[in-house]
Amino acid sequence: MSVAGVALRPIHKRSGSVCSRSSESIVIYLTVAGSVIPMRIMESDSIAAVKLKIQICKGFVVKKQKLVFGGRELSRNNSLLKDYGVSSGDVLHLILRVSDLLVITVKSAIGKQFEFEVDRFRNVRYLRQLVAEKAKGIGFINADDHKILCNGEDLDDQRLIDDVWKKNDAVIHLVVQKSGEVPSSLDERNPEKDDRKSNPKKPPDIDSPLQPIIVNPGSKLSPTIWSMLDSTSEGLQKGKKPIRSSEGTGGTYFMQHPSGNRYVAVFKPIDEEPMAVNNPQGLPVSSNGEGLKRGTKVGEGAFREVAAYLLDHPKSGPRTSGDMETGFAGVPPTVMVKCLNGEFNHLGDYDGGPENIKVGSLQMFMKNCGSCEDMGPRDFPVEEVHKITVFDIRTANADRHAGNILMNREGDRIVLIPIDHGYCLPENFEDCTFDWLYWPQAREPYSRETLDYIQSLDAEQDLALLSSNGWNLSPECARTLRISTMLLKKGAARGLSAYAIGRILCRETLHKESAIEKILEKAHSSTLPGTSEAGFLKTVTDLLDFELDKAL
Numbered sequence: 001m002s003v004a005g006v007a008l009r010p011i012h013k014r015s016g017s018v019c020s021r022s023s024e025s026i027v028i029y030l031t032v033a034g035s036v037i038p039m040r041i042m043e044s045d046s047i048a049a050v051k052l053k054i055q056i057c058k059g060f061v062v063k064k065q066k067l068v069f070g071g072r073e074l075s076r077n078n079s080l081l082k083d084y085g086v087s088s089g090d091v092l093h094l095i096l097r098v099s100d101l102l103v104i105t106v107k108s109a110i111g112k113q114f115e116f117e118v119d120r121f122r123n124v125r126y127l128r129q130l131v132a133e134k135a136k137g138i139g140f141i142n143a144d145d146h147k148i149l150c151n152g153e154d155l156d157d158q159r160l161i162d163d164v165w166k167k168n169d170a171v172i173h174l175v176v177q178k179s180g181e182v183p184s185s186l187d188e189r190n191p192e193k194d195d196r197k198s199n200p201k202k203p204p205d206i207d208s209p210l211q212p213i214i215v216n217p218g219s220k221l222s223p224t225i226w227s228m229l230d231s232t233s234e235g236l237q238k239g240k241k242p243i244r245s246s247e248g249t250g251g252t253y254f255m256q257h258p259s260g261n262r263y264v265a266v267f268k269p270i271d272e273e274p275m276a277v278n279n280p281q282g283l284p285v286s287s288n289g290e291g292l293k294r295g296t297k298v299g300e301g302a303f304r305e306v307a308a309y310l311l312d313h314p315k316s317g318p319r320t321s322g323d324m325e326t327g328f329a330g331v332p333p334t335v336m337v338k339c340l341n342g343e344f345n346h347l348g349d350y351d352g353g354p355e356n357i358k359v360g361s362l363q364m365f366m367k368n369c370g371s372c373e374d375m376g377p378r379d380f381p382v383e384e385v386h387k388i389t390v391f392d393i394r395t396a397n398a399d400r401h402a403g404n405i406l407m408n409r410e411g412d413r414i415v416l417i418p419i420d421h422g423y424c425l426p427e428n429f430e431d432c433t434f435d436w437l438y439w440p441q442a443r444e445p446y447s448r449e450t451l452d453y454i455q456s457l458d459a460e461q462d463l464a465l466l467s468s469n470g471w472n473l474s475p476e477c478a479r480t481l482r483i484s485t486m487l488l489k490k491g492a493a494r495g496l497s498a499y500a501i502g503r504i505l506c507r508e509t510l511h512k513e514s515a516i517e518k519i520l521e522k523a524h525s526s527t528l529p530g531t532s533e534a535g536f537l538k539t540v541t542d543l544l545d546f547e548l549d550k551a552l
């Protein structure tokens with residue numbers, strides 16, 4: 001992944017065209033990182049065109065932009081600004097998804113060159129450890145006894161990579177040079193910078209800064225989840241601070257391993273979700289409680305994250321208490337926790353008291369080499385795409401863009417890891433969007449194994465599972481799960497592809513209702529008031545059968 005994702009200077013200045021006045025143009029105001037930028041655009045511009053203009057005039061690359069207006073993400077690129085109700089004088093919030101990973105090239109004094117992808121919030125000490133590891137492999141001895149220079153300057157171990165990068169181009173060129181005597185441990189080199197040394201008696205924020213929230217005492221957490229909780233908790237107790245991700249619209253924190261050498265988990269507090277009171281991106285608080293996607297509520301994202309993990313059954317069947325198996329789609333293990341730390345975004349002063357405790361989802365940090373946004377879909381294995389399509393269809397996911405699928409390499413094979421499920425199981429289908437719909441793999445038939453998995457799904461069992469874990473879905477969300485599961489099973493049984501099934505859930509344009517929305521409308525108008533849920537679903541089933549037969 002390249003750091004050149006967000007160019008901070010205008011990429012191209014064109015006077016007299018996109019940034020200039022026109023008789024049909026309107027002025028909107030973009031708020032970004034605390035500043036307000038007026039922009040002249042055409043009312044009939046599509047969202048894609050506006051993003052392109054922002055790129056041309058302001059230098060922020062299109063795929064790193066998220067626009068929010070009136071509490072709603074302007075996520076459909078082919079829709080027009082006016083479709084979303086934007087008019088002259090309106091204020092749009094621009095959120096920039098800056099990548100956390102930087103590509104760093106390190107050159108040794110003897111000309112050997114290494115390339116690393118390093119999180120921008122890591123420090124130089126961490127980079128030196130990476131160099132040492134790599135150097136060992138090629139017999140380059142005592143690499144740890146070298147110093148790292150950038151433009152001739154000796155970089156202190158505690159300097160953040162982000163800080164170093166700011167003064168440089170897309171790639172940092174560092175030189176590793178043998179030093180006279182470099183102390184091997186951080187404590188020897190700069191004791192006052194280690195929290196524990198400088199203040200050995202400083203107590204941890206609370207006795208146990210992190211605790212799982214277990215609603216049903218009968219349900220057991222898996223050893224994998226316990227190990228994630230233990231490492232995160234120990235990391236916090238050792239002063240390893242949560243590090244806020246620069247990506248995303250909500251507060252997402254990387255939780256460090258006690259060694260400080262890697263991340264173990266990702267914490268998302270409910271009060272920092274988009275449009276919640278403590279959102280660190282400065283999004284306005286939701287006026288009606290609705291989240292960024294239609295049919296979701298602010299503050300429920302963390303529950304949805306946990307529900308996604310619980311519902312992602314392994315191939316062998318529904319997750320039982322304490323189960324460690326990876327789910328069919330590979331949703332990372334996720335649990336609800338409470339956590340206390342001064343690094344989180346707090347409205348008032350932080351005093352470490354009980355009112356500062358945050359509730360949110362804690363998800364295992366998954367090793368990755370970027371997201372599906374970073375490359376075209378051509379090389380993704382069909383089965384990897386299919387497992388995501390199965391999950392998204394059955395949960396009617398309203399936020400499946402390519403940035404929410406991480407990629408990892410296992411040998412030559414690319415493995416896809418679905419993340420960010422805070423908008424799955426919405427109350428309605430209005431904002432269902434699947435980026436994979438236009439990937440070629442979505443048109444391939446499902447394999448026998450996938451078909452068997454799909455037929456094993458049971459929405460009633462799923463609802464009971466969520467309920468036993470403390471989340472009783474609202475009747476509207478439960479209906480979504482029932483209908484989506486039914487659609488997936490019926491479509492797959494007819495031999496339809498993920499594309500053919502998925503497109504029934506998605507709107508083509510902002511105001512054109514999807515097939516499933518039309519079916520629900522028809523079902524409503526053809527059932528009498530007071531009809532039972534089972535009766536209503538029977539009508540939906542008949543209409544769905546008709547729609548699916550049309551797709552054959």
Ligand SMILES: Nc1ncnc2c1ncn2[C@@H]1O[C@H](COP(=O)(O)OP(=O)(O)OP(=O)(O)O)[C@@H](O)[C@H]1O
Pocket residue numbers: 100245247248249250251252266332363364365366367368399403404406419420422
């Ligand atoms: N389980 C995970 N393992 C590794 N990295 C993760 C994980 N979850 C999230 N991330 C990283 O954190 C970033 C922000 O997380 P995420 O996309 O879930 O936040 P968000 O605020 O919900 O985003 P969005 O604006 O897309 O809704 C991701 O782009 C990804 O790089």
